[in-house]
Amino acid sequence: MDKSRQPHQRVSLAGMHIDRTSAVPLHLQIAAHIRVGILRGLFPAGTQFLGSREIARQLGCSRTVVLTAWDLLYAEGYLQSTPRGSVMVASVVVPHAEPPSAAPPAAAPAHMSKRWQSLLGLDYETNWPSVFAPGAPDISTFPFKEWSRLLRQSWQNPREQECLDLASEGHPRLRSEIANFLGSVRGLVCSPEEVVVTSGTSGALDFCSRMILDPGDEVWVEEPGFIEARWALTAAGAKLVPIPVDDKGLVVSEGIRRAPRAKLVVVTPSHQYPLGVSMHLERRLELLDWANKNEVWVIEDDYNSEFRHQDSMIASLRSLDREGRVIYFGTFSKIMMPNLRLGYMVANRRFIEGFSKGRARIDVHTSGIGQLALAEFMREGHLLRHLRGMRRIYASRRKALIDAIAALMPDDLSVSSAVTGLHLVALFTDAMQARMSDREAAEILKQAGIHLQPLSQNFLEAPTRQGLVFGYGRLRTEDAAPLLARIAGRIGSGRGDTASEPAKSSRTVRTIKRG
């Protein structure tokens, strides 16, 4: 504090530029100007400013504006009062010579956790633009009119309690509709109290992983399997143990041999991803028996079972589970669309209670914006109606694809599974495999603008099978043969069409999101 400074040394703000068109109020502009000046060293500690009346006159604003700016800078510690009542720059520590700039700060060198590095380090191509992306639904016939009407309706006069205090388990009416839906569409009997609304399968897996697993704990995952589902497990610090899948599904005995002390099993029993195998009953019972004896949790990801015709639908693991060890996952990402981030989990009540209480402390609950609207959408029957229509559409797309593969690449590819869904695996024949690997095939096709997932990408260890994963949710039936002809032309043993006209329909979706 330099008490020798005289009033005539006091500083004016005459040079300051004021922007009267800005949304930033005048007093904040003044405060910012002074702040930057102090940090730049233009106004060293002890600097006194002219009186507020003079500054107001200079700037052409009211004195109140200036006093408000002073108050603000005073509260921030930039200014302090002098004994004579004028304002003075305080002795603040200014560790940097340069001022903070309005430009975006430079990127700081990042300290990043090991788990995050391992998450980012995983090499897996998901964002490929393809009509063949597995899991992409067709939304062209979705009843947006009803959905948007119900969204509006649900928000016109909402209940205060639901706005301020939605239960962590989800909206009671949605939980109840999901229980009804599972009973009629899936034959899975459960009560609304056993249902939790989740932010999709990934979000549910993220919380279950952290609830069940300590870092280093072993988890059985299917080999080949859904790699994307493994990321949340990886982030939770789990040790993934790949367990082979044969034509009866997960080889439980091999799991018991490889990881007898696993704490969790993640499995897709109805329609194994990606092979499409349905897990046989004896394997299901074997798995449940082992899980019960060893207090292991089993996550049953029942993705896409809604699209199957009921004829081919197989009782869920959850319905065989008498001891409450199975945690059943479902999602609205495929039967509606992925950007909703809505799904559900069915589990025993004690698990639900521990899950919800812990989850509430980490991320409160799934967004409440669409929960009531979705409950009404289900109650009014729009979801079932849409589902029935999509089953027919997907079945015909699947048939068109299988027919095209059989007609155009009979010596190269063999389609393994019979039930419907949103994708199929075309395994390489021995002849095909002798010519190239599936990764090579995918690379060749990518050059031609056709993006297909190589089956081997779904293995954690050395792939034991080669093939291509064809999503067909968005494949129009009339495009199946032309596209297969182009594929055959590039990688087939010779029957295909080698013309290379651009396939418009293969470029519509950029990324397909997990349920």
Next chain:
Amino acid sequence: MDKSRQPHQRVSLAGMHIDRTSAVPLHLQIAAHIRVGILRGLFPAGTQFLGSREIARQLGCSRTVVLTAWDLLYAEGYLQSTPRGSVMVASVVVPHAEPPSAAPPAAAPAHMSKRWQSLLGLDYETNWPSVFAPGAPDISTFPFKEWSRLLRQSWQNPREQECLDLASEGHPRLRSEIANFLGSVRGLVCSPEEVVVTSGTSGALDFCSRMILDPGDEVWVEEPGFIEARWALTAAGAKLVPIPVDDKGLVVSEGIRRAPRAKLVVVTPSHQYPLGVSMHLERRLELLDWANKNEVWVIEDDYNSEFRHQDSMIASLRSLDREGRVIYFGTFSKIMMPNLRLGYMVANRRFIEGFSKGRARIDVHTSGIGQLALAEFMREGHLLRHLRGMRRIYASRRKALIDAIAALMPDDLSVSSAVTGLHLVALFTDAMQARMSDREAAEILKQAGIHLQPLSQNFLEAPTRQGLVFGYGRLRTEDAAPLLARIAGRIGSGRGDTASEPAKSSRTVRTIKRG
């Protein structure tokens, strides 16, 4: 396989009950009946059933229904064909004597991770029913009409790409509106590319904790501080190091002394929670200087700054940050409502990139149901209008509360901070503290149906101050004096009203959710 069984030994389904009113199709009912029978041991391996025609006649259904049930049980492995073409129960492993029941499975003894146990074990009362809950907004004047209209509008004709492939960072238009909002309301200059849409502050903290911290890494947290924000840190395995807050905010030198190798600092500089202190400039610069030199990330939780009058608004840490070490958190939970689960994060682009890529692999993105509607809601000015109205309302509620405290409990409580928000802390005077602790006071008031948070609940270590945290977001001005009179009657030094009529207004909200 018992080949000696004769056709006359074949089993009928005559006793089976068929429910024609059920949503479960007939063939699934038949399959369920047989499945349960097999698991119960009623149909041992080798059992052959009557022909499909006879069974159809018995049950009064079509033969196709029976054949469909057979196909299903065959696929599941329960049945197999005999050489003579009839169906027979397969030799399945049946490990249990009892059948799976339709009743909810019993709770399994839970293996639960240590992190989850520690999360559930934390003793903290949040779900108290109170008009004084800190952080609860008043939504009675919220423009639901506009919000519901925009929700409908945004879903009437959505873009396919946004439905199937919303960017992990959030809807581009919402990111852009948030950047504008921060510029005009908060004076924080940032580009849309530095903004990520989050599922509220808790969700953002959950991902940032996991991105930045390895288990055992140290984090500075404010003491006292927002305990709920500490849960996600705990779940990430962080070691929380409480750093005291004085009347200039976080005592940075004490942080450097206690945890010089911390990887992260979580701080509420604008309006420290719960004390309401604004962090002084020199402390801010000291913190940034240390963070830059030591490559430490700083999370600035700028909760509720929107409610402050601009006069009392202080430049954010983020605007002083030239090296991109500050991660700025904001939420729509308070300025709109908590069930939206929508918030945002501002950080340097490299951080945003690593954050979004990793987050996409764990939980894809924040729900897209309301993102476009919210962008329009902001663009059309409804949010700013609502905010202006709420600022006035909250300021008058705050004043009514402060006046009531000053009038009715002048010798017991002293209100420490002057800026507005949604809560204030009334510190105990020495006289009051000599009579009881804040936990005792809260317990006495709870008996009278008045739920107030004791300040000491916000300490990790031994509390150094005693007081009561009053949320006033939902406190009507006319209720302030009567409620304070009741409080004074229970815990005051004698001036209060001891009448104990029920206070209706104190029972409206059950839980208040974190932003």
